[in-house]
Amino acid sequence: MITVREKPVTHWLPITKKEVEMRGWDEIDVILISGDAYVDHPSFGTAVIGRIIESEGFRVAIIPQPNWKDDLRDFKKLGKPKYFFGVTAGCMDSMVNHYTANKRRRSNDSYTPGGEAGFRPDYATTVYSKILKEIYPDVPVLIGGIEASLRRVTHYDYWEDKLLPSILVDSEADMLVYGMGEQPLRDLLRLVKKGVPLNSIKDVNQIAFLEEGLEEVETYNDWETVELASHEVCLEDKIKYASNFKIVEVESNKWQANRIVQKVGNKTLVINPPYKTMDEAEMDKSFDLPYTRMPHPKYAKRGTIPAYEMIKFSINMHRGCFGGCSFCTISAHQGKFIASRSEESIMKEVDALTQHPEFKGYISDLGGPSANMYRMKGKDESICNRCQAPSCIHPVICSNLDTSHKPLTKLYQKVDAHPEIKKAFVGSGVRYDLLVDDFNKNNQDGNHDEYMEQLVTRHVSGRLKVAPEHTSDATLRVMRKPGFKYFRKFKDKYDKIQEKHGLKQPLIPYFISSHPGCEEADMANLAAETKDLGFKLEQVQDFTPTPMTVAEVIYYTGVHPYTLQPIHTAKTKEEKLTQNKYFFWYKPEVKGWIKNRLLKLGHKDLAAKLLSPIKPQNQEIKKVEEVQKKSTTVMSEKPNYNSKKPIETKTQEGVFDKKKPLKKKKGWA
Numbered sequence: 001m002i003t004v005r006e007k008p009v010t011h012w013l014p015i016t017k018k019e020v021e022m023r024g025w026d027e028i029d030v031i032l033i034s035g036d037a038y039v040d041h042p043s044f045g046t047a048v049i050g051r052i053i054e055s056e057g058f059r060v061a062i063i064p065q066p067n068w069k070d071d072l073r074d075f076k077k078l079g080k081p082k083y084f085f086g087v088t089a090g091c092m093d094s095m096v097n098h099y100t101a102n103k104r105r106r107s108n109d110s111y112t113p114g115g116e117a118g119f120r121p122d123y124a125t126t127v128y129s130k131i132l133k134e135i136y137p138d139v140p141v142l143i144g145g146i147e148a149s150l151r152r153v154t155h156y157d158y159w160e161d162k163l164l165p166s167i168l169v170d171s172e173a174d175m176l177v178y179g180m181g182e183q184p185l186r187d188l189l190r191l192v193k194k195g196v197p198l199n200s201i202k203d204v205n206q207i208a209f210l211e212e213g214l215e216e217v218e219t220y221n222d223w224e225t226v227e228l229a230s231h232e233v234c235l236e237d238k239i240k241y242a243s244n245f246k247i248v249e250v251e252s253n254k255w256q257a258n259r260i261v262q263k264v265g266n267k268t269l270v271i272n273p274p275y276k277t278m279d280e281a282e283m284d285k286s287f288d289l290p291y292t293r294m295p296h297p298k299y300a301k302r303g304t305i306p307a308y309e310m311i312k313f314s315i316n317m318h319r320g321c322f323g324g325c326s327f328c329t330i331s332a333h334q335g336k337f338i339a340s341r342s343e344e345s346i347m348k349e350v351d352a353l354t355q356h357p358e359f360k361g362y363i364s365d366l367g368g369p370s371a372n373m374y375r376m377k378g379k380d381e382s383i384c385n386r387c388q389a390p391s392c393i394h395p396v397i398c399s400n401l402d403t404s405h406k407p408l409t410k411l412y413q414k415v416d417a418h419p420e421i422k423k424a425f426v427g428s429g430v431r432y433d434l435l436v437d438d439f440n441k442n443n444q445d446g447n448h449d450e451y452m453e454q455l456v457t458r459h460v461s462g463r464l465k466v467a468p469e470h471t472s473d474a475t476l477r478v479m480r481k482p483g484f485k486y487f488r489k490f491k492d493k494y495d496k497i498q499e500k501h502g503l504k505q506p507l508i509p510y511f512i513s514s515h516p517g518c519e520e521a522d523m524a525n526l527a528a529e530t531k532d533l534g535f536k537l538e539q540v541q542d543f544t545p546t547p548m549t550v551a552e553v554i555y556y557t558g559v560h561p562y563t564l565q566p567i568h569t570a571k572t573k574e575e576k577l578t579q580n581k582y583f584f585w586y587k588p589e590v591k592g593w594i595k596n597r598l599l600k601l602g603h604k605d606l607a608a609k610l611l612s613p614i615k616p617q618n619q620e621i622k623k624v625e626e627v628q629k630k631s632t633t634v635m636s637e638k639p640n641y642n643s644k645k646p647i648e649t650k651t652q653e654g655v656f657d658k659k660k661p662l663k664k665k666k667g668w669a
């Protein structure tokens with residue numbers, strides 16, 4: 001069996017001059033600059049883009065995590081490419097990667113060997129792009145990835161606490177590809193191969209660029225154009241900014257969207273409509289590229305890459321999410337419509353995984369952005385074609401949505417039957433509301449129950465992740481999540497299946513504090529309700545307003561972008577820490593604080609609930625602790641580059657964490 005050391009380095013895309021020479025290239029067509037280490041795996045955007053470029057017959061090299069603080073030799077080491085530079089901050093927005101919800105700098109980075117921080121600048125896309133423009137002013141720069149994608153239009157930047165224009169302005173890049181890059185990139189590559197300069201291309205879908213001047217922009221492909229309020233108007237008028245967001249979100253979620261334009265300074269930003277959702281053949285083509293599924297060998301002595309360790313034995317079955325949660329960027333980046341891989345392609349990847357030198361028979365995640373949306377789509381797609389809803393399941397499940405879990409159950413069973421697979425777990429979060437009959441009436445043939453049986457009995461790795469996110473129905477409405485009563489119903493159903501099979505696999509619910517619409521009393525209620533259900537919460541996070549989300553717009557403007565009605569958000573550090581503290585009602589050092597705080601606020605009843613001993617009939621908290629102690633299988637959260645969340649959400653910032661000794665920072669200091 002081939003180990004990573006034995007595999008020839010030419011199996012990876014080149015990242016050094018020597019590796020370029022080993023391929024016999026005297027020139028490189030496209031050079032990619034990435035804020036992440038190079039992991040040649042389909043969950044890592046730079047690898048996907050690199051492999052696509054390679055598959056189109058181009059010579060492509062990668063410069064991962066270049067030093068931006070020295071004499072810039074990393075940017076110069078491969079010379080200038082024939083066609084263009086491609087720039088990405090990495091799998092996450094660099095600011096989300098670098099800072100906690102309270103703007104405290106993180107001491108680690110999951111996308112760097114050894115988890116070391118300091119190998120990527122803040123606002124990485126802009127920093128890299130400007131450097132390239134300075135060194136090679138005549139070479140086009142194309143930016144992409146989640147940071148560029150979600151900053152494509154005027155957006156609120158939480159870290160600078162102000163509105164920023166499209167990232168095209170500050171980065172000085174020539175073009176931006178938003179969303180998943182395969183389709184636009186393939187079309188762009190075919191054009192540049194024909195000799196069309198990248199920066200002259202205007203008619204490809206899913207790209208954005210700046211045009212000089214404020215005159216009407218020429219139109220292509222019969223696209224209709226929608227004009228947003230200009231960046232300067234947004235700076236003056238928060239309501240106009242909120243209204244802009246609604247237009248951008250509606251267009252992002254349409255089957256056939258319009259082109260968007262926005263004036264900024266003396267230029268016009270043009271955002272071409274997205275491509276249609278990738279079909280099965282296109283998805284397979286992307287996932288079937290010849291990835292080594294391993295980090296580049298150069299990192300062998302620098303320690304493991306935490307994000308890779310989490311996903312190295314996982315399989316992503318689909319893209320997109322029709323949930324439309326207010327705080328999430330998945331649909332803004334991957335789209336509302338689900339793009340699924342074929343069963344054949346997934347099984348091929350299972351086979352490939354079994355050949356991995358470290359594979360021991362366990363798949364850590366058979367999942368996607370949400371675990372259970374595989375192959376789901378509209379029953380009559382002509383209705384979807386005219387639809388503008390940002391979510392297919394909020395406030396109610398659309399009657400046109402086919403939520404059959406049959407294809408997914410069949411796939412689980414098929415993977416389960418593979419002779420080399422001992423267990424295939426589902427580590428991605430399960431969208432539980434799809435499985436609650438009172439909320440989703442489409443369970444006539446019982447396929448949801450069949451799925452749950454299969455999931456609970458065969459694919460839970462000790463604990464099952466679900467994300468009710470809150471218990472307050474008012475906050476949940478702002479979040480575009482279902483009422484909490486449906487979580488209770490799901491739990492009942494889950495517990496019954498467990499009881500039937502003699503299983504003890506606790507549910508691990510995820511919650512968010514300080515989300516727009518959430519008051520302090522809501523957090524006290526959340527603590528009391530979850531305690532009552534037997535949970536001692538651990539997977540919790542404090543809200544971070546990330547670009548291009550409904551919640552970010554509410555945070556900045558104070559109004560909901562659809563209704564323009566005011567919504568309160570906890571904003572100060574103190575307010576945020578206070579809300580977060582309620583999650584930890586069970587810690588001895590918090591009990592006194594809870595008592596004083598709730599009595600002061602006039603919630604004697606809640607104080608009594610939270611400080612009373614755990615009910616004898618509700619010993620699940622203890623069971624959870626026992627299972628957690630015994631559990632040897634590490635749950636994985638898929639760190640795909642579409643996620644806005646940092647990978648590790650367990651450690652909460654704030655007052656209760658014992659300060660860990662800070663590791664000596666290396667980075668590009």
Ligand code: SF4
Binds near residue numbers: 322379398402
């Ligand atoms: S018609 Fe229904 S299923 Fe189709 S996109 Fe709209 S909400 Fe989703």
